[in-house]
Amino acid sequence: MKRKSPDADALGGHLCFAVYSTGLAFNRVYKPILDRLGLTYPQYLAMVILRGEDGQTVGELGDQLFLDSSTLTPLIKRLEAAGLVTRRRDSEDERVVRVTLTDKGRAVAEEAKCVPGEVLAATGRTPEQLGVLERAIVQLRDTLRANAA
Template identity: 50%
Template structure:
């Protein structure tokens, strides 16, 4: 038999058999997992990741690669540092991702002549062509949420405020 043995006379039960709320006292409602804003955002981010994996997989793209392409579609020729600032990614995360995009023929990297440490990223024809091919992705992903467009815009506004509020308290 697994676990601690029960006393036959019923005088006590093992610690593991006691309900968690009784074992450690009643949980405060704010301590319940389902009441955690951070967990809801975390779980939603994972759900979005799975949705985008399905939408982008047929184009052999990951979600972070798609984000880089979106940044470059807005402004081509940004430096690695500028892309990282837009996506909140450090160069250690971004550089391998950019190398894979380059190997797939979607971007090209070019060192700045005056400052060899600076690397600018440019779309190739294939990377530019993906703009039209993937134009439907935002609406498809948004539609998966079950939210009306206005509700998605409101949620986006709230999430940006949430992000900015949290970043304002970040000591880094």
């Protein structure tokens, strides 16, 4: 079957599609690595954040991940079901749920420290090159967020 080369015409010049498809590509790189840890990519992000500071609330996690409780609550419940975190209402403010790593969760979070190195290799770039690109994309993201309806 004759096939078009990707990006043949219509989608070329669409930065949004470049970002979208790069996200898909990143996911494909992460998947086999994270499978070994039994985590999905968003779950991995949550574990990294908790490794940095444990006992954060659902809202604090959401602020850093740009995700909402409607996405995070089920995700965190799956982490809980896997025995990696506990969920507890804050006694000071019963509206708030605090998420804490279990021993097993902390062990997995430590193991996860080797993930970025493996992904770096797949980019075929230096950390400096990636840093330049990252800053440009983050600035774009923040502009988009500021201008979103």
